[in-house]
Structures are given as C-alpha cells and as structure tokens.
Amino acid sequence: MTETADIVVIGGGIIGSSVVYQLAQLLDPSTRIVLCDRGPIAGATSSSCMGHLMVTPGNAQEYALTKTSVDLWRGLHEQLGGFDYNPTGALYLAESEEDIEMVPVLHQQFLDQGDQAEILDQKQLRDLEPGLAHDIPGALFYAGDGVVLPMLAAGAMLRGAQQRNPNVVVRPNCAVTGFQRDGDRIAAVVTEKSVIQTNTVVNACGVWTPGIGEMLGQPRVPIYPRAGNLAITGHHVSPIRTQLLEISYLRFAHAASDVDPTQTDRDAGGHAVNMQPQTNGGCLIGSTRQFRGMSKQVNRELLKRSLLRAHRYVPGVAQAPIIRSWVGLRPYSIDNHPLIGPWDPVPGFWIAAGHEGLGISMAPITGLLIAQQIAGITPSIDPTPYLPGRFAL
Amino acid sequence: MSGADLTQLDTVLEADVGIVGAGPGGMAAAARLAAAGVRVVVLDEGQRAGGQIYRQLPVGMHNHGVVQEPPSHDDGHNLIQSFEGHAKDGGEIELVRGATVWDAQPGRLWFEHDGVSRLLRCGHIVLAPGAYDRCIPFPGWTLPGVVTAGALQVMVRGFGVVPGKRALVVGSGPLLLPTVTSLLGAGVEVVAALEASSRMRALRAVPAVAFHAARRREAMWYMKQLWRNSVKLQWGWTVFACEGDGRVERAIIGKVDAHGRPRKGTERTIECDVVGAGFGLVPSIEVGMRLGADTHMLPVRGGHCLVVDGEQRTAVATVFAVGETCGIGGAEVASAEGELAAAAILRELRGTTVASAVVSRARAERRAADSMLGAFAPLPGLHDLARPDTIVCRCEDITRLRAQEAAAMHGDSMRAIKIGCRAGMGPCQARICGPSLQAMATGVNACAMDVPVVQVPLKPVSSETILTAPQ
Ligand SMILES: Cc1cc2nc3c(=O)[nH]c(=O)nc-3n(C[C@H](O)[C@H](O)[C@H](O)COP(=O)(O)OP(=O)(O)OC[C@H]3O[C@@H](n4cnc5c(N)ncnc54)[C@H](O)[C@@H]3O)c2cc1C
Ligand SMILES: Cc1cc2nc3c(=O)[nH]c(=O)nc-3n(C[C@H](O)[C@H](O)[C@H](O)COP(=O)(O)OP(=O)(O)OC[C@H]3O[C@@H](n4cnc5c(N)ncnc54)[C@H](O)[C@@H]3O)c2cc1C
Numbered sequence: 001m002t003e004t005a006d007i008v009v010i011g012g013g014i015i016g017s018s019v020v021y022q023l024a025q026l027l028d029p030s031t032r033i034v035l036c037d038r039g040p041i042a043g044a045t046s047s048s049c050m051g052h053l054m055v056t057p058g059n060a061q062e063y064a065l066t067k068t069s070v071d072l073w074r075g076l077h078e079q080l081g082g083f084d085y086n087p088t089g090a091l092y093l094a095e096s097e098e099d100i101e102m103v104p105v106l107h108q109q110f111l112d113q114g115d116q117a118e119i120l121d122q123k124q125l126r127d128l129e130p131g132l133a134h135d136i137p138g139a140l141f142y143a144g145d146g147v148v149l150p151m152l153a154a155g156a157m158l159r160g161a162q163q164r165n166p167n168v169v170v171r172p173n174c175a176v177t178g179f180q181r182d183g184d185r186i187a188a189v190v191t192e193k194s195v196i197q198t199n200t201v202v203n204a205c206g207v208w209t210p211g212i213g214e215m216l217g218q219p220r221v222p223i224y225p226r227a228g229n230l231a232i233t234g235h236h237v238s239p240i241r242t243q244l245l246e247i248s249y250l251r252f253a254h255a256a257s258d259v260d261p262t263q264t265d266r267d268a269g270g271h272a273v274n275m276q277p278q279t280n281g282g283c284l285i286g287s288t289r290q291f292r293g294m295s296k297q298v299n300r301e302l303l304k305r306s307l308l309r310a311h312r313y314v315p316g317v318a319q320a321p322i323i324r325s326w327v328g329l330r331p332y333s334i335d336n337h338p339l340i341g342p343w344d345p346v347p348g349f350w351i352a353a354g355h356e357g358l359g360i361s362m363a364p365i366t367g368l369l370i371a372q373q374i375a376g377i378t379p380s381i382d383p384t385p386y387l388p389g390r391f392a393l
Numbered sequence: 394m395s396g397a398d399l400t401q402l403d404t405v406l407e408a409d410v411g412i413v414g415a416g417p418g419g420m421a422a423a424a425r426l427a428a429a430g431v432r433v434v435v436l437d438e439g440q441r442a443g444g445q446i447y448r449q450l451p452v453g454m455h456n457h458g459v460v461q462e463p464p465s466h467d468d469g470h471n472l473i474q475s476f477e478g479h480a481k482d483g484g485e486i487e488l489v490r491g492a493t494v495w496d497a498q499p500g501r502l503w504f505e506h507d508g509v510s511r512l513l514r515c516g517h518i519v520l521a522p523g524a525y526d527r528c529i530p531f532p533g534w535t536l537p538g539v540v541t542a543g544a545l546q547v548m549v550r551g552f553g554v555v556p557g558k559r560a561l562v563v564g565s566g567p568l569l570l571p572t573v574t575s576l577l578g579a580g581v582e583v584v585a586a587l588e589a590s591s592r593m594r595a596l597r598a599v600p601a602v603a604f605h606a607a608r609r610r611e612a613m614w615y616m617k618q619l620w621r622n623s624v625k626l627q628w629g630w631t632v633f634a635c636e637g638d639g640r641v642e643r644a645i646i647g648k649v650d651a652h653g654r655p656r657k658g659t660e661r662t663i664e665c666d667v668v669g670a671g672f673g674l675v676p677s678i679e680v681g682m683r684l685g686a687d688t689h690m691l692p693v694r695g696g697h698c699l700v701v702d703g704e705q706r707t708a709v710a711t712v713f714a715v716g717e718t719c720g721i722g723g724a725e726v727a728s729a730e731g732e733l734a735a736a737a738i739l740r741e742l743r744g745t746t747v748a749s750a751v752v753s754r755a756r757a758e759r760r761a762a763d764s765m766l767g768a769f770a771p772l773p774g775l776h777d778l779a780r781p782d783t784i785v786c787r788c789e790d791i792t793r794l795r796a797q798e799a800a801a802m803h804g805d806s807m808r809a810i811k812i813g814c815r816a817g818m819g820p821c822q823a824r825i826c827g828p829s830l831q832a833m834a835t836g837v838n839a840c841a842m843d844v845p846v847v848q849v850p851l852k853p854v855s856s857e858t859i860l861t862a863p864q
Contacts, residue, residue: 040809047812151812172804234820307856321853
C-alpha cells in the first residue's frame with residue numbers, strides 16, 4: 001500500500017507523542033501527520049521510567065529548557081488531563097558531607113535564576129514529609145517540580161492531537177524499515193505496513209535513533225543506552241507524598257559521564273535514590289545508571305543499593321511489598337544535551353532524541369521547538385544549543 | 394558456632410532436589426524421591442500440604458458440617474500420608490510452609506518465609522506451582538460475596554469458613570462439581586449450578602470420562618451428590634450480572650449460545666448471598682519462565698504452558714515441571730507427572746531406570762485430561778458479559794471501556810493495553826485479569842493472548858527480603 005503524509009514521526013515514545021501534539025496545535029488541521037512505532041505507543045523507555053518533572057537550575061540555558069517545559073506540562077494537564085499530574089514539588093535530601101555542601105549551592109542556583117527554594121530544618125522537613133527518617137542532615141524543597149504518569153500522558157497528547165486535527169494517524173506495531181530517496185531529499189518512509197510518501201520526517205526513536213539515521217546512510221549520532229533499575233511497591237503503602245531524591249543525583253546524573261558509553265563491560269554503575277509517590281498510593285523507587293548495552297536484565301546488586309538508600313531515608317518502605325522491578329534504557333547523548341532540530345545533511349529530516357534521564361520533563365518543549373521550527377515560527381527559547389548539527393561533521 | 398554461621402544456617406537451605414508447590418504434583422515427586430533416600434525441600438505458600446484440591450484445614454481446626462469427598466480423594470489422602478510420613482522430623486522431606494518463591498535460577502530458589510529472606514540451593518528443581526483461577530468479568534463480579542471457585546475452596550476447605558446461606562455456582566468445566574460439593578459440605582444451600590457449555594458440547598467429554606475408571610467413578614459420585622441434594626446442573630446457562638447493596642443479594646442469570654454469548658430475553662433473577670464463579674484455570678508459569686523454560690500456547694490446557702519433554706524436563710536440563718504449570722489437567726495428571734519427573738531425576742542421581750509404566754501412566758492421564766477438557770475450552774462469547782463500565786482490572790480499577798480505548802491508541806497487545814491504562818500493573822501483575830483482558834479490549838479470542846513478561850519479584854515480597862537475599 002502507498003499513501004502520502006505531510007509529516008511522518010518515527011517513534012511513539014513521550015518525545016514523538018509530544019512532537020505530534022505540538023505539530024497538530026501549530027499546523028493547519030488538514031495537515032496529515034502519521035506517527036509510526038514498531039511496538040506499543042509509549043512501550044519502550046517512556047513506560048520504563050519515572051515521571052519526575054524536574055526543573056534544573058544549573059545554568060540559564062538548562063533552566064530555560066526545563067522550566068519552560070515543566071510549565072508547559074501544567075498547561076497540558078489543564079487542557080488534556082488524564083495522566084495523574086501531581087504538583088508535588090521536589091525534596092532534595094543530603095547525607096554525606098559532600099552532599100550537605102550542595103544544599104546551599106543548589107539553593108543559590110534557584111535564586112540566581114530568579115526562582116525560589118527553601119532549605120528545611122528538621123521540623124519543617126517532618127511537617128512536609130512525616131514518613132522521613134528523623135536524622136536527615138540536609139534538605140531543600142523546590143515547589144516547582146511535579147510528577148506525571150508518562151505512558152498515560154503520551155496517550156493523552158495523541159488523543160488531544162487527534163481532537164484538534166482529524167488527520168493525525170497513530171500506528172502502533174508498525175516498524176519503519178527504510179526510506180526512499182529523491183536525490184538529497186526523502187521521498188518516502190517504508191514501514192512494515194505501507195510506503196508513506198513524504199518529504200518531512202521526525203526521528204524520535206530514543207535509544208534507537210542512530211539506527212534510523214543509518215537507514216538514510218548517515219553516520220550514527222552519539223546516543224547510547226544508559227540502563228536504570230526501578231522497583232515499585234504495592235498500592236496504598238507509599239509512606240511519602242513528595243518527589244524525593246538524593247541531592248547527589250544532580251552531580252551524578254546530570255553531568256556528562258566520564259565512562260565511555262561504548263565500553264559496556266567497564267561501567268560498574270552508580271545510584272542516587274529517587275522515590276516517587278504514585279496516584280494509587282504506590283511508591284516508585286529508583287534509580288541507577290549503568291552503560292551495558294541494550295540488556296534489560298535487572299542488576300540486582302545495583303537495585304539493592306538504591307533500595308538500601310530508600311530505607312535510609314524512608315524507613316517505612318522496608319516492609320512495603322515490592323511487586324515488580326525492571327530496567328529502562330535512557331537515551332544518553334555524549335555531551336549530555338538532547339538533539340532537537342533539523343539534521344542538515346538530509347533536508348526534511350529532523351531529530352528529537354537523546355534526553356537521557358529528563359525526557360519526560362523535556363517532552364513538551366522538545367515537541368514545541370520541533371513544531372515551531374517546522375512551522376517557521378520563532379522558537380520560544382533559543383534552540384541553538386540543541387541543534388543536532390553539532391554532531392554532523 | 395559464631396552468630397554469622399547461625400544466620401547462614403538459618404537462611405540458606407540445601408537439598409538434592411528443590412520442589413515448588415505441595416499439591417499433588419509436588420507431593421508425588423517428593424514422596425518418590427524421598428522413598429529412594431534423596432533429600433528434598435518442598436516450598437509452598439500454603440500452611441499445609443495438599444495444594445488446591447486436597448487442601449487441608451490448618452492443624453487443630455475442624456470443619457463445620459460434613460466434608461464430602463469424592464473417591465479420588467482417597468488417593469489424595471494416601472499421597473498426603475506418604476508425603477507427610479517422609480516429612481516428619483528426620484525424614485527425607487522438609488516442607489517449608491508459608492514460603493513464597495520470588496526469584497529463581499537453575500539450582501537456586503529464593504523465597505520469603507515468615508518475613509525472612511531465604512535461599513534454597515539444590516541440584517534439581519521440580520516445579521509444581523499449579524494454576525490460577527480464570528476470571529470472567531461480568532457486571533457486579535467485584536461485589537463482596539462473589540468469589541472464584543479457587544477462593545471458595547480456600548475459604549471452605551482451607552479455613553473452615555462458611556461463606557453464606559444460599560449459593561449460586563456458575564462457570565464451566567469439571568471444577569464446578571467440587572465447588573458445589575464443598576459448599577454443600579459446609580452446610581450451604583446451593584440454589585443453582587450453571588454450566589456455560591451446552592450439553593451437546595459437554596458430550597465430547599463423555600468418552601474421556603467413560604473409558605477412564607477413576608474419572609467415571611468420580612463423575613458418578615458427583616452426580617449422586619447433586620441428585621441427593623436436589624441441585625440441578627443447568628447446561629448452557631450462566632450469570633449475567635450480580636446486584637446488591639454493598640454485597641451480592643441477587644444474580645441475573647440467563648442462557649448463552651454455543652459461543653458463550655448471552656441470549657437476550659432469557660434473563661431470570663435468583664436470590665443468593667454467595668456466588669462461586671469457576672470458569673476454569675490458567676497455568677502458573679512465572680517461576681518456570683524465570684528459570685528459562687520455554688512456553689507454548691495450548692488453549693485446551695488453559696493458555697500459555699511450560700514446554701517439557703517426554704520426562705517432564707524443561708529446556709533447562711536440571712529443571713522439571715509437572716501438573717498444571719504444564720497445562721491444566723487435574724490432580725491425576727499432576728501426580729502421574731510428578732512421579733515421572735522423580736523417576737527421571739532418580740536415573741541421574743541413582744542410575745535407576747525409568748519404568749515404562751510410569752511413563753505410560755503420565756501420558757495416558759494427560760491424554761485423557763486433554764480430551765475431557767476440550768469440551769470445556771474457554772468460550773469467547775462470555776467476554777460479552779462485561780459492559781463498558783464493568784471493572785476488568787480490580788487492582789487498578791480499570792473499566793472495559795478504558796481498556797478498549799487503550800488498545801485502540803496504544804496497540805492490541807497485552808503490553809500495549811497495560812501501558813495505555815495501567816490494567817494488569819497492580820499487585821496481581823495481570824495474573825487475574827490478564828487472560829480475559831486482551832480478549833475484552835480487542836475482541837480477539839482469549840487464546841490469542843501474548844506471552845506474559847515475568848519480572849522479579851515473581852510474587853510481591855518486602856523490599857527487606859530483596860535486600861537481605863542470601864547469595
Ligand atoms: C529508570 C529511568 C528513570 C527515568 N526517570 C525520569 C524522570 O523521572 N523524569 C524524566 O523527565 N525522565 C526520566 N527518564 C528519562 C525518560 O524516560 C526518557 O528520556 C524518555 O522516556 C525518552 O523518550 P523517547 O520518546 O525519546 O524514547 P522512547 O520512549 O524509547 O521512544 C522511542 C520509540 O521509538 C520506537 N522505535 C524504535 N525503532 C523504531 C522503528 N524502526 N520504527 C518505528 N518505531 C521505532 C520505539 O518502539 C519507542 O517506542 C527516566 C528514564 C529511566 C530509564
Ligand atoms: C476449586 C478447585 C477444585 C478442584 N477440583 C478438582 C477435582 O475435583 N478434581 C481434579 O482432578 N482437579 C481439581 N482441581 C484441580 C486441581 O487443583 C489441580 O488439578 C491439581 O491441584 C494440580 O496439582 P498441581 O500439583 O499442579 O498444583 P496445585 O495443587 O495447585 O499446587 C500448587 C501449589 O504450589 C504453591 N505455589 C504456587 N506458586 C508458588 C510460589 N511462587 N511459591 C511457593 N508456593 C507456590 C501453591 O500454594 C500450591 O499449594 C480443582 C481446582 C480448584 C481450584
């Protein structure tokens with residue numbers, strides 16, 4: 001079967017879904033947009049992760065990206081709803097000396113961005129989160145963060161897109177297998193189910209993004225899988241109300257790794273605990289980081305280490321039943337910044353990928369930047385730092 | 394002995410053979426191995442040996458009323474006796490009661506026991522974890538008082554609880570009969586017993602029963618019990634809905650067509666305070682899958698089953714599987730297969746031969762069960778009972794409509810439905826809703842179900858248990 005589309009989006013994770021949603025908002029409702037995923041919608045990393053909407057104040061550029069995006073999430077909640085949006089705020093916890101020193105630093109970073117955060121004493125801490133241990137030496141509360149259930153959010157965005165534009169087509173279980181070219185340009189996307197003639201393609205395939213570029217004869221963009229173990233408790237047992245994380249998380253997760261991601265047998269892995277209340281009263285416990293290829297086997301040793309840290313901060317969680325553990329693969333880009341924008345060597349080919357551990361937080365702004373650039377509208381924030389061209393040599 | 398040694402002793406067990414499940418399959422394997430002097434440790438979640446069918450009351454508890462037991466239970470009692478004989482102090486069998494196996498590797502079974510994280514190290518493993526009840530959602534099935542046949546069995550036989558005064562029994566397959574007699578034995582009036590299969594369809598089971606002496610005797614016994622208590626088995630009928638204020642007070646029943654679809658205009662209301670629903674069983678395969686066994690889809694045997702060779706060996710050389718985990722077949726199949734697995738293990742450990750009679754008995758029991766259960770394979774039309782607003786996933790409170798919407802957007806696989814609405818993500822991990830969910834959300838027959846994905850822990854355990862797991 002042959003069909004035509006104005007735009008084909010490949011990959012129906014949180015990023016692809018957001019791209020489709022924002023395209024449907026900005027382009028005329030007659031625009032035919034086809035989203036293809038080789039598996040279920042949101043069936044890969046976007047359903048194996050946590051849903052912390054995180055504002056990172058490390059520098060103005062990062063802050064602009066994450067803050068704008070988390071604000072957009074609030075708007076999506078108001079317009080679409082249905083994805084367990086919960087404006088919990090985030091509680092950063094510190095135990096080691098090195099971590100305690102980070103508390104005022106992080107506080108100052110929020111202030112420097114014109115935002116606010118609170119350093120809490122023991123009493124304030126316990127009032128906010130009664131389930132915490134009574135001897136946590138350092139804590140900072142930031143009210144601007146929140147939590148969503150990412151896979152429901154992807155579905156909500158796609159339903160929202162179809163409501164605004166009836167020509168949005170969503171195709172799960174439809175893998176992209178190749179392309180047809182017309183000189184430099186793309187002429188068609190070849191899928192398992194049809195050939196879709198189009199000149200505009202967005203590659204939003206998470207950790208599989210480099211493989212799609214290869215189908216076009218392009219070099220592999222430097223995105224590598226970085227595994228994370230998670231565990232979830234039963235319902236109605238969560239002893240916490242806020243999104244909790246060890247402050248060392250910032251140091252360890254949001255800096256470019258000093259481990260070579262291609263050496264998949266060398267990375268001993270690391271962890272900083274991250275605990276998230278779920279709407280059904282469960283508690284999601286993460287998270288670890290390790291480069292070890294595409295394996296989705298739970299690393300019990302690493303998982304144990306994050307459970308231990310969880311017990312340290314929230315003793316009540318020790319007796320909570322764990323109902324499942326699993327692994328998700330973060331799309332880590334080598335310079336730790338996502339790739340958002342056109343891939344210049346192939347006109348009409350766009351990339352939206354490589355968000356590592358912040359893809360849920362950054363999904364709305366990513367979709368918006370792609371849609372604005374495709375629609376020829378001035379982008380809401382400066383897109384330059386994220387242009388994939390930095391890897392097109 | 395130092396403290397450290399003591400804890401080691403406490404938490405790590407050693408055995409030649411480790412067995413999961415103390416139902417007929419596990420007990421038969423254990424008894425035979427023990428008789429040959431092999432040291433066996435049996436892990437079971439329950440408090441007494443017996444498994445589903447020969448479930449025993451906790452020690453010291455007595456039944457209300459008179460427990461009426463079919464002739465096959467003589468075999469069961471013999472099996473339990475022989476098993477418990479070996480399980481006495483100093484015997485070859487150690488039965489660990491209340492042990493939940495939550496992770497497994499060839500030669501290693503991790504389990505939670507009285508809140509303690511323990512490990513069994515063993516040479517061979519025999520899996521006999523049995524089956525789960527198949528749930529068919531219908532309006533009102535989540536009301537208190539509506540229970541599965543398996544849960545009724547646990548209540549009545551396992552805890553001596555009298556669940557109510559007037560019971561309606563519905564479902565399909567041979568399990569209906571013991572459910573009725575268990576209730577009668579507890580002094581409950583059974584107001585009706587509804588078998589969804591038509592009498593015509595059920596006739597297919599006749600040869601398998603008529604030419605199998607034990608089954609024939611069993612069937613006659615059940616028929617006599619029903620007749621004596623004036624309980625009529627109504628073929629081609631089922632429950633359409635249950636209603637009541639806070640718990641079940643009445644049921645709407647009616648006729649179904651050959652595919653199990655409800656027939657409009659046949660509805661009748663019946664007063665009752667208990668509804669036992671037994672629409673068959675689904676093999677429990679997660680421990681086997683975790684160990685690396687292969688699975689295959691066998692609709693007659695209830696869904697995805699572990700694949701075993703002619704001597705019950707899985708794809709993993711040291712792991713054997715018997716009974717319902719290889720497909721629903723009943724207690725005789727389970728015990729025959731348990732003996733066969735034990736014989737095959739004994740050949741390896743003791744150099745004895747596997748008697749051909751043991752092999753042929755296991756084969757014959759399995760063949761007979763397959764041909765009998767063919768008459769009661771799940772009827773796809775029963776999935777039409779659930780309305781759009783009927784809850785299909787109890788853990789997450791998901792309605793049929795939401796599951797359908799999830800399938801429409803995310804894809805028609807079991808995983809896609811889960812991801813799209815959370816159905817099956819709760820504590821039961823789709824063990825209850827899974828077999829029906831995909832069929833209801835997509836309109837495809839239940840038997841087209843995806844292979845489930847298994848993750849650790851295989852059953853919910855505390856995080857303390859995971860943390861302190863011995864290596
Ligand atoms: C343990 C863990 C915890 C995390 N916690 C958070 C958090 O709290 N907050 C946060 O913001 N982020 C978090 N993240 C990060 C976030 O999950 C990811 O950044 C995000 O999900 C990536 O989304 P994606 O759409 O790029 O990728 P994916 O969700 O993987 O989507 C890519 C899609 O492409 C499809 N695809 C691949 N090849 C093809 C093909 N040939 N044809 C068609 N389709 C194809 C795949 O099937 C897949 O569905 C976490 C990640 C992990 C692993
Ligand atoms: C209500 C009801 C009535 C029945 N009536 C009959 C009948 O009349 N005739 C007949 O032939 N069959 C009947 N059956 C079927 C019968 O129960 C099975 O055929 C038989 O028990 C199968 O034996 P098994 O050894 O395979 O499993 P089971 O007897 O089910 O034993 C499995 C055991 O494994 C344990 N277990 C499972 N998973 C784990 C784990 N992870 N960790 C630790 N322990 C675990 C369970 O606690 C259970 O005790 C009935 C079943 C039910 C539910």
